Amino acid sequence: MIAQAAQMAAAPGGFVPPEVAWFALTPLIIVISAGVLGVLVEAFVPANRRRVVQVIMAMAALAAAFAVIVWQGVSWFGEGGSGGVVVLGGVLQLDGVALLFQGLVVLMAFFALAVVIDRTSTKQDAFSPSAASIPGSEYEELARRLGLVQTEVYPLLMFAISGMMIFPAAGDLLTMFIALEVLSLPLYVLSGMARRRRLLSQEASFKYFVLGAFASAVFLFGAALLYGYSGSVKISEITTMASTVVGGGAPDHWELLWLVGILMVISGLLFKVGAVPFQAWTPDVYQGAPTPITGFMAACTKIAAFGALLRLIYAGGFSGTPDMLEAVRIALWVVAIATMIVGTVVGATQTDMKRMLGYSSIAHAGFVLVGILSFNGAGIKAVIFYLLAYGMATVGAFAVITLVRETGPGGEVLGEATHLGQWAGLGKRSPWLAGCFSVFLLSFAGIPLTAGFIAKFSAFSAAVEGTEVLGNATVLAVIGVLASAVAVFFYIRVIVIMFFMSPAETVVESVVETVDVAVLEPVVVGVGQGVANAAHTSVVVATGAPAVVVVRSEGPSAVTITVMAVGILVLGIFPAPVLDLIARMTGIG
């Protein structure tokens, strides 16, 4: 058999084994193997040791993958480097941008995983002891008492991360579609596994699944149309092949296939980043999913999906006639403007912390789109830096939320206290936690000395710069600045609640006594009137609301929060090394 195969390979026109760039695939292989091995661990390792084995394997795999990515970066982009690798005839394009995105995904996933594994001082993780049990059933209670742990979470996370690593590097639409599904399917399941508020969690999972599958189908049909238009699914070839087809007497209005196809493919990707009008799932899923998972998908999915969008828009695909191109550009402009406005305006009315961060993530998707729509090199660099700053603040903020809990009547610790009013007085009780959370919020808001400011500044300045051919996107930048100003209001409001309002218990008492929220006025003296008004309307907690307690982290969450907060400040003050790294890897001066 083997000899036969060798003969065939030697014969002209016979079987030629494909050349596989194994070194380039190593990070992916590490992460996928950790997922596959994790499934085997579920089958063969005794229940009481599974969690430890899974946690160590997952963390080690991500650390190893990141190390290999750094090694690849040094060998490809150091002195005399090749400047990237094309794997399997263009299925994966591991150029500087793709490698940066992969590194970003793995880094953020590592810290998000640290939040997932943290059981806090309650010694319970965020996941249901048995996700298949009916909420409130005897079986669920039994599973809880026996201390069952759903350790399938870790292999699922590994598979999702591998999809996110392929997504920004995909060189053709088929690979992109498979990566999209590989990253989405585990996330649908993970969103439905919360330990508490399980009905909300299952509902979030269902909504995410239906809308996500719908978006994938739209993406796929768009890919079919692009394939029909050009005869190839390779992103770079859609351009070149198209010119030959159109040149060779294609039917009238053939390029309409391109227009509809590219709009459908872009819609599928915009769904994943949560841009208007595909944003409906974002707040619901962010609120319902277990908080550590929300942090993970808010940061990593967005990074991966913007990577794919960047590749689709910049690395080809744009091959239509000038008026077709203009149509796509206008569509993206409308999406970017609507995303910024909806994200900030609706976000300002939210009273639930996770929902508010959901709308904030929609707004940030809009700001990143401004960077993409600048259509120049500075825009690409700005998008990457923006996603780094946004990812750090997001992972950190959701890690803080996992630690602020409600307590039951007997003093037992329950789920997260997500109502804004419950965060009143956090600054006094837990200054370190509230301080870090303020850093994340200030970075979201884009206040100077945080990474968020550098990110916003570079994205908007790239848009103002624009290009010679397509002109500038100053209008987008102006709307972006205005939207940021509105967003500052609702981020600062949370800081005011945390530091300048008395804790929820006393607020509840005073509301009960006088039935008039105006008594809160003296508490916020010295703060802008608008902020104060909004703050005390949102702080009214229903009578008899549960007390709030800050649980202690086992360690990993605390490390994540500290590293992210320090990282944001360092990046905000000395962004140059990271900006240089991005410039060097992307090859854009």
Next chain:
Amino acid sequence: MEFTNYLVLSAILFSIGAATVLLRRNAIIVFMGIELMLNAANLSFVTFARMHGDLTGQVIAFFVMVVAAAEVVVGLAIIVSIFRTRRSASVDDANLLKN
């Protein structure tokens, strides 16, 4: 052979699928709508493959079938868990998450 007919059929199937997802209330029917959309895309892929005399489209159809099967597994699991909790597979009953 007229290829356009197949493309028109695939567009019609896709539209029926999309309308089903957006309009119907029963989760299982919604789910069938999604499958119909994926298979409509398959039909276009295969038709275009024939038009271009290129096998890529047919290979993609196989990939899509596998993905659709995986999606069925995850989707049905989620729908069954919701149904067991609420004794209802109506999309409208799942309305705890609201603004």
